[in-house]
Amino acid sequence: MAGKVRSLLPPLLLAAAGLAGLLLLCVPTRDVREPPALKYGIVLDAGSSHTSMFIYKWPADKKNDTGIVGQHSSCDVPGGGISSYADNPSGASQSLVGCLEQALRDVPKERHAGTPLYLGATAGMRLLNLTNPEASTSVLTAVTHTLTQYPFDFRGARILSGQEEGVFGWVTANYLLENFIKYGWVGRWFRPRKGTLGAMDLGGASTQITFETTSPAEDRASEVQLHLYGQHYRVYTHSFLCYGRDQVLQRLLASALQTHGFHPCWPRGFSTQVLLGDVYQSPCTMAQRPQTFNSSARVSLSGSSDPHLCRDLVSGLFSFSSCPFSRCSFNGVFQRVAGNFVAFSAFFYTVDFLRTSMGLPVATLQQLEAAAVNVCNQTWAQLQARVPGQRARLADYCxxxxxxxxLLSRGYGFDERAFGGVIFQKKAADTAVGWALGYMLNLTNLIPADPPGLRKGTDFSSWVVLLLLFASALLAALVLLLRQVHSAKLPSTI
Structure with missing residues (x-):
């Protein structure tokens, strides 16, 4: 009997294995990838008011054809932007050391040599380069010397144009929101049909607006042609120098000194000593600069909590007197806004303050205007009681x-319907929205012009089904074996 059982066992196992092999041939395949190692990249965003370091990581299989680059970590450099070190270039380079030391820890040591390191400077350095190109060169030379001392693959420090800043911000936003290409639940890459979002960036010294457009721009200097993931994009972009948050505040301060002798946008009860040299040293306040003034003189200036006078002061920043094109935004700049937008940087921080700190609704343009008026009506004591712990910037939120x-309503011409298509966002996919990621993606060629290549494989769910069927075949074989054993025993007991 035992011999019969042993003789039955191999055929049954062979039958089960054969069944499993047939099932394996029937299992559907899909395009999958083996999990690759990680690569890293570092970008120093040298803005006008401060510098931030972003460390990105991505699978190292091939030019990012996995479609995902994520933010690994970040670091805020203490002090002002590198443009504020015009008289002390070595101070600019020294300010970066703390974050670079963090990068040594955050990036695995074995990856240091292959990690690209970039520094991109924006509007603050563009302004410095306009007024003092020698100082601008000295600052970049100093930071370059420091960056080359680290074991990363340093690939240069340069000043970005306003157009580059706008386009890279647009690429970052749409890349993170997976508007170029998306990895679907069925295990295949596909191009979403929802289209792209426009991008609005409000920095310290400039503001950028960038969006995809179907018609050629009347001002060809505002048009960029891109080819990403096998798709062609015609993009409108414009950067308004001197319309960043910090420079706007300086321009309003200069206007308040000359027009009122008090500041209608500051809260009543707030006063400070203003150094005239600080007010008029920027190229953005050059038109308001008196012919003669004492740069070392200090003037006492108080706030008045007057939203109507503040609105008039702000409106004076925009000129609508002439337009050489069929349609303009302001200052004679061609623009025909189209589509939905994501607004980040100081756009986000301003709206977030109104929404979160002040508890005010900002879902419509009318609500945004009412929220601005509400803040401008607050006294200094009321603001401090309502928003404790934010004294440094509190007086400037109005x-x-x-x-x-x-800017949104009169400057760019958003109506209520168009404003409903604007989202204010700080991050997407746990990554800061800004130009830095798009800059690195471009310089490392991490966004291919053509759709990523794929290979055949079997997905996880199919393997689960296969294993279950194989287990079922083995179980059936065992049941059959036990029945044969039981049948073999019956004659011997008669």
Whole structure:
């Protein structure tokens, strides 16, 4: 009997294995990838008011054809932007050391040599380069010397144009929101049909607006042609120098000194000593600069909590007197806004203050205007009681909110319907929205022009089904074996 059982066992196992092999041939395949190692990249965003370091990581299989680059970590450099070190270039380089030391820890040591490191400077350095190109060169030379001392693959420090800043911000936003290409639940890459979002960036010294357009721009200097993931994009972009938050505040301060002798955008009860040299040293306040003034003189200036005068002051920043094109935004700049937008940087921080700190609704343009008026009506004591712990920037939120509202409604011409398509966002996919990621993606060629290549494989769910069927075949074989054993025993007991 035992011999019979042993003789039955191999055929049954062979039958089960054969069944499993047939099932394996029937299992559907899909395009999958083996999990690759990680690569890293570092970008120093040298803005006008401060510098931030972003460390990105991505699977190292091939030019990012996995479609995902994520933010690994970040670091805020202490002090002002590198443009503020015009008289002390070595101070600019020294300010970066703390974050670079963090990068040594955050990036695995074995990856240091292959990690690209970039520094991109924006509007603050563009302004410095306009007024003092020698100082601008000295600052970049100093930071370059420091960056080359680290074991990363340093690939240069340069000043971005306003157009580059706008386009890279647009690429970042749409890349993170998976508007170029998306990895679907069925295990295949596909191009979403929802289209792209426009991008609005409000920095310290400039503001950028960028969006995809179907018609050629009347001003060809504002048009960029891109080819991403096998798709062609015609993009409108414009950067408004001197319309960043910090420069706007300086321009409003200069206007308040000359027009009122008090600041209508500051809260009543707030006063400070203003150094005239600080007010008029920027190229953005050059038109308001008196012919003669004492740069070392200090003037006492108080706030008045007057939203109507503040609105008038802000409106004076925009000129609508002439337009050489069929349609303009302001200052004679061609623009025909189209589509939905994501607004980030100081756009987000301003609206978030109104929404979160002040508890005010900002879902419509009318609500945004009412929120700005509400903040501008607050006294200094009321603001401090309502928002404790934000004393440093608190007095400027009225001016900032009024500027954002006026820029969107009068400057860019958003109506209520168009404003409903604007989302204010700080991050997407746990990654900061800004130009830095798009800059690195471009310089490392991490966004291919053509759709990513794929290979055949079997997905996880199919393997689960296969294993279950194989287990069922084995179980059936065992049951059959036990029945044969039981049948073999019966004659011997008669």
């Amino acid at each position: 001016a900032g909110a009024m500027f954002v509202q006026q």
